[in-house]
Amino acid sequence: MTHRCAVLAYHKIGPPSYLGWDTWFYVAESIFSEHLRTVKKLGWTFVDAARFLQGLNGSSPLPEKCCLLTFDDAYASTLTHALPVMKEEGCPSIVFVPAGLVGGTNVFDKDIEPDEFLCSWEQLKELEANRCSIQSHGMMHKKQSELTPEERHSEMLFSKKCLDDHLRNPVQMFSFPYGDNASGAGDITPSLRATGYQAAFLYHGGPFDLPDADAFAIPRIPIGPDSDIASLLAP
Ligand SMILES: [Zn+2]
Numbered sequence: 001m002t003h004r005c006a007v008l009a010y011h012k013i014g015p016p017s018y019l020g021w022d023t024w025f026y027v028a029e030s031i032f033s034e035h036l037r038t039v040k041k042l043g044w045t046f047v048d049a050a051r052f053l054q055g056l057n058g059s060s061p062l063p064e065k066c067c068l069l070t071f072d073d074a075y076a077s078t079l080t081h082a083l084p085v086m087k088e089e090g091c092p093s094i095v096f097v098p099a100g101l102v103g104g105t106n107v108f109d110k111d112i113e114p115d116e117f118l119c120s121w122e123q124l125k126e127l128e129a130n131r132c133s134i135q136s137h138g139m140m141h142k143k144q145s146e147l148t149p150e151e152r153h154s155e156m157l158f159s160k161k162c163l164d165d166h167l168r169n170p171v172q173m174f175s176f177p178y179g180d181n182a183s184g185a186g187d188i189t190p191s192l193r194a195t196g197y198q199a200a201f202l203y204h205g206g207p208f209d210l211p212d213a214d215a216f217a218i219p220r221i222p223i224g225p226d227s228d229i230a231s232l233l234a235p
Helices: 029-041 049-056 076-089 121-128 149-166 188-194
Strands: 003-010 065-072 093-097 132-136 173-175 199-201 208-210
Touching (some): 003 029, 003 049, 076 121, 093 121, 093 173, 121 149, 132 149
Parallel strands (some): 093 132
16 A cells, blocks of 8 residues: 655744845744644644654555655744644654754855754754654755765764764654755765665655655655645645
8 A cells, every 4th residue: 555645844934033034935833834734634644753764664554645744954943933833733843953053053045045043952852852853954054966975974974973962862864955965876875874864855846655755865845935735735
């Protein structure tokens, strides 16, 4: 039996920070809340990271239509603005953090997106305690295509080690910054496996079927304020 999966990819929930400006990567809480309710109304079940991995490796079946809620970069607003909505709607999530930038800002977006704080270790722990699985977005938010295979390996290895040292649950998933997996270069999947990952996520695509999907190139649906959830999840 195949299972339909959809992975939603958000960045920032709530308004831009002081002196910031609005961009497509900000989703108001009311719209975010409406998205979550629409997903459920359409018959999809939100699953957490552990359950998704069990489905991926075939050790436990997933619901017929399962949805994974993910956030990239671990903005502080994930805790302050997204978590209250997720608690209200009973939705678990995955937060992908650039491990070398914990407690800093989105320096990788300089002059492209407004400056925003990323979660501190304390804030990540609070998210972790509230059904948000903290996973790797590399160390320094680099494009894999601009790194050598050795540098890619280091990003995977050290980000996992750093997060494992600070947080309770082991890191098993990787989200490619900018969705850039170096066009699936031959070293990527072996490096991810060797450094202890079980899944890796892109930043494009739509719903997909399990068990057919490539666990190390899982499609994600980029979501912004104008996203039409019903049509994005349509068969
Ligand atoms: Zn990112």
